Amino acid sequence: MNINNQPLPRTFYEYPALEAAPRLLGQHLIRRTEAGDIACRIVETESYGGIEDKGSHAYGGRRTARTEIMFNSGGAAYVYLIYGMHYCLNVVTAEQDNPQAVLIRAVEPLTLHDAECMAANRKLKIKKPSDLSGGPGKLCRALRIDKSLNGSPLSAPGGALWLAQGEDPLGLNIIQSPRINIQYAEEYAYKLWRFYIKDNPYVSIKDKVEQVFTWT
DNA sequence: TAACCGATTCACT
DNA sequence: GTGAATCGGTTAT
Numbered sequence: 445m446n447i448n449n450q451p452l453p454r455t456f457y458e459y460p461a462l463e464a465a466p467r468l469l470g471q472h473l474i475r476r477t478e479a480g481d482i483a484c485r486i487v488e489t490e491s492y493g494g495i496e497d498k499g500s501h502a503y504g505g506r507r508t509a510r511t512e513i514m515f516n517s518g519g520a521a522y523v524y525l526i527y528g529m530h531y532c533l534n535v536v537t538a539e540q541d542n543p544q545a546v547l548i549r550a551v552e553p554l555t556l557h558d559a560e561c562m563a564a565n566r567k568l569k570i571k572k573p574s575d576l577s578g579g580p581g582k583l584c585r586a587l588r589i590d591k592s593l594n595g596s597p598l599s600a601p602g603g604a605l606w607l608a609q610g611e612d613p614l615g616l617n618i619i620q621s622p623r624i625n626i627q628y629a630e631e632y633a634y635k636l637w638r639f640y641i642k643d644n645p646y647v648s649i650k651d652k653v654e655q656v657f658t659w660t
Numbered sequence: 661t662a663a664c665c666g667a668t669t670c671a672c673t
Numbered sequence: 674g675t676g677a678a679t680c681g682g683t684t685a686t
Contacts, residue, residue: 508682524681
């Protein structure tokens with residue numbers, strides 16, 4: 445697989461989350477730690493967009509210390525703690541005061557070395573690919589992402605965490621589906637705002653009946 | 661300051 | 674398939 449360290453263009457972060465979510469598939473996420481770099485490819489995302497989305501932390505314009513970063517203009521990481529023990533990573537998008545973010549739900553390591561580093565961070569027997577980084581909490585553990593990275597710029601290569609150009613998502617087979625575990629979101633729970641690369645073994649949950657996503 | 665609960669994961673049956 | 678673990682963020686008192 446081709447490793448490309450060109451950062452994503454800044455304009456990428458100007459999209460609303462619903463447009464950015466499928467476009468993030470196939471892009472590269474690079475984590476730099478004192479132990480070295482880990483590079484992976486994004487294979488599953490969810491869009492959390494705007495104050496009208498009942499699934500979003502920013503629903504109704506809720507603006508608190510936690511959600512504040514979502515109201516910034518796009519380009520930063522939104523990292524929060526869920527269920528008291530797992531971190532989730534989001535990419536903040538759109539313009540100032542429009543709270544939009546894309547949850548990164550699964551990644552796959554680019555190289556064997558990356559896979560070994562991630563497995564060492566997981567501290568768990570890996571029986572199948574999705575055990576390694578198929579799930580928002582799993583990938584944060586595998587990449588040593590915690591709340592200290594909240595607000596980190598993702599557009600700056602060489603920082604603790606950044607996004608780089610991978611492959612063109614227009615060439616991928618993409619499935620769209622309802623978002624996971626947001627049953628409280630009422631009618632928004634059924635929106636097909638989750639996107640994943642078809643047949644990728646690192647995807648967290650596969651739909652029984654898969655709906656093919658087409659670019660509009 | 662108390663109560664409630666979640667954009668999850670894992671061990672176990 | 675089921676349920677426990679676990680605690681910061683949010684809201685109400």
